[in-house]
Amino acid sequence: MDLFATIFVDGLIYAAWLFIVSVGLTLVFGVLNILNIAHGSLYAIGAYTSASMVGAYFGVGGDAFPWGSYVALIAAAILVALVMGPLLERGLLRFFYGRDEVLNVLVTYAVFLILEDAMKLIWGVNPYYVYEPYTLLGDVELGSLFYVGYDFAVIAIAIVVGLAVWMSLNRTRTGKVVLAVIHDPEMSRTMGVNVPRIYLGAFVAGAFLAALGGAVTAPMISVQPGLGVNVIIVAFAVVIIGGLGSIPGAAIGALMVGISRAASVHLLPEAELFIIYFVMAIVLMFRPEGLFAKTQARKI
Template structure:
């Protein structure tokens, strides 16, 4: 029973992290049809920025240490919006409507550029921002399991982000306009929808979500070069399993991959690295478009 509980809790925590990482990437693809390989850099920039600010906050004599918990999302909001808008308005807006393979190549080049930029800004030494992680304490589950409350709070944040994203798309006027752009961009333009503004806002939101995932993860890891590249592979696996462009699919993919990985870690740790890609292979063999993906009709 203790092993089963450990698998479920570890799987839920890992799935919540995966969903936060993948949510912004799948939103950008769903609206703009851009498979943004630079999304891992947004994660890394959010993590580095949050770790830097938290370290600075605790370097002196901080007043209330719980303010550091607000630094994390605030940092992600500012940094994600600035970087996302700069990239979309400075580069991607000139490439709207281009072939998806070209966009993959362009955003992969951005990933490499931003990876070196983070090294130039923050150096190659790791950053540690462990203080917020310790603030919330631990919770005992049964007699043998203890979990950090910070990790459990990550589950609540992932659920909140998913619900807000779903409500924004399905229950607001801007969301309805966004769905119109998704279904038929040409007709939306003909009806007077400012598609360029929609694209800019969507890319900024996706960048903020990527930075948020990095900022919230920073207290639990060593923030070091290469974390963005590692994350983009996992995020890609999640959205492919769930279905490209689907928030519900990203959530389902994160849960499936998270539980599978947790099961492997506790039962057969030697296949941990394989199991994520094994899940992706099995899902795509049965549903090539992913669990919640839709087959797109090509316009001629």
């Protein structure tokens, strides 16, 4: 019984931060129709920036109020979104809207490579450790199992993020405008909607979610070069399983990947990486467009 509980909780923890990253990726695709490979680099920049800001916070006397390090984590994600979002969307991607999907993938892949080298120039190649926020919430006992409280805080953040994104799209006026742009940007433009502003806002929101995923996981891992590569590969698996552009699909996909990975780690460690793509292959065999793919209008 403890083994199944361990698999479930470990899978939930892994799925939580993965969902935060994946929902940003699927949001950008849903609005801009661009599969943004550079999303992984935004995650890594968020992790590096949060590690630097938390380190600076404790370096100037933050030990007197360690809880302020959580503010530094969120502030790092906001900073990355406000700087990198407009820079990439207005400075580059807007010139490729409506172009071939393969070209867009190549452009974002080029950005990904540039940002990976830029991070090495800025932060070097040595790993960063920012453990202080991870220890503040103590331990949580679940029967005979013990977990770090911070892990459950990440689950709570993922739930809040999912509800916030869903509510913003489905229960607000701005969200209705975004959905209109998703379904028909040309008609939305003729109705007076500022489509470029919607694109910019969606990309900044996606960049914030990527950076937030990096910020909340920075205390849990070693922040080092190559971080974005691993994340974007798994995030792609999540959004493909759930369906590109689907918020509920990102949640279900993250849960499937998280629990299957946890089961593999505990039962068959050799298949840890294989199991993620095995689950993706099984889903695509029966649902080639993903579990919650957007309905495509049939052209006559």
